[in-house]
Amino acid sequence: MRRPDSTPSGSDRTGVGPAEVLVIILVIGVLILLLMMGLTRSREAARSVTCTRNLHQIGLALGLYEQATRRLPAVPLLDGTEPPRSGPIAEMLQxxxxxxLTALAPDSPPPPPSGEPPLEGYLPGVVCPSDRMATARVFPAPVSYRANAGIGPDGRLGPFSPGERVTTQEVEAGHGASYTASFAERLVGSAGTAKERIRDYQVVPGPIPEAGCPDLxxxxxxxxAGRSWLELGWRSTxxxxxLPPASASSCIAEDGRSAFMGASSGHVEGIRILLMDGSVRTYARSVAPAVWRALGSYRDEDSPEAPVPDESALEPSETVPEPN
Structure with missing residues (x-):
């Protein structure tokens, strides 16, 4: 005879125990984590594509600018002897x-110059989307891409060395356009929100020695840093x-003539550089110092200096040939 409280064979039922609940929670947690990591990677991939496109557009602007003026944007000496000028990006815009710059299209003729100077403001095309301080708009006109002044704290032998006027032909005849940096990423300053040495800098007595920033x-x-694409100088453009990439010891001399202002980036994979041939490459932060230094110059120290062209000779000719 079967007992009243007995359960028929094959119909046993048990609840979910604590161990099973813990396993389910762990599985769901892992799935959520993988999903978030995938979304983060996809967002960063999109930001990387945008950053590369921004640099390509700067390269396109350089080419169109040189077609119109037969030289690269010139940076005057930073000693106050020449009238104040705008930075290279602002000069190209004008x-x-x-x-x-995102409005420019490949294979388009150089547009006519604007009679009005560019107005300071936020331009998406000069801001890297992986730079959180630049996209936060804590500065009125942040800039994530800077022009290469060359090597040494005084900025020499680069396409945008102060006091030189350089052409792509001269770069190609030197180290080659595909081996010379024109623009690179540089994180904007922390805007007082934190102390981040990789973003910020010190003002020190000048001239700054070749050995590096003094310990002060x-x-x-x-x-x-990087507060405006409009201004010219080590602070922004x-x-x-x-300096090696992503260095945490940037400094500018009190007179503004020399600086150790290196490249840095918000991308995990490294720092993007626009080369003089218009291509964009990514260099790891662990790049060999010799390779990094070579990218900064278009000719050797002992090479003869290219003659400074006459500004009037660089103006496009408007002379109409007489009929035969």
Whole structure:
């Protein structure tokens, strides 16, 4: 005789125990983590594509600018002897008559120059989307891409060395356009939100020696690096290959004539550089110092200096040939 409280064979039922619940939670957690990692990677991949496209557009603007003026944007000496000028990006915007470099199209003729100077403002085409401080718009006109002044704290032998006027032909005849950097990424300053040495810099007595920034613990970190693409100088629009990439010791001399202002990036894989031939390459932060230094110059130290062309000779000719 079967007992009243007995369960028929094959119909046993048990609840989910604590161990099973823990396993389910762990599985769901892993799935959520993998999903978030995938989304993060896809977003960064999209940001990387945008950054590369921005640099390509700067390269396109350089080509169109040189077609119109027969030289690269010139950077005057930073000693105050020449009138104040705008940075290379601002100069290209004015010469090409556009308000945003992303508006330029390949194989288009150089637009006529604008009679009005560009106005300071936020331009998506000069901001790397992986630079959180640049996209936060803490500065009125942040810039994530700087022109290569060359090697050494004084900025020499580069396509945008102060006091030189360089052409792509001269670069090609030197180290080659595919081996010379024109623009590179540089993180904007922390804007006082934190102390990040990789973003910020110190002002120190000049001239700054070749050995690097002096050790001045008492000198405060200034947090306004890269605040404007409009202004010319080490603070916002110039960098050099005197420092290894992503260096945490940037400095500018009090007179603004010399600096150790290196390249840096918000990308995990490395720093993007626009080369003089228009191509964009990514260099790891562990790049060999000799390779990094070579990228900064277009000719050797002992090479004869190219003659400075006459500005009037660089103007496009408007002479109409007489009929035969």
């Amino acid at each position: 010469q090409l008559g556009v308000t945003d 613990p008492s000198s405060p970190l200034l947090t306004d 110039l960098y050099s290959h005197a």
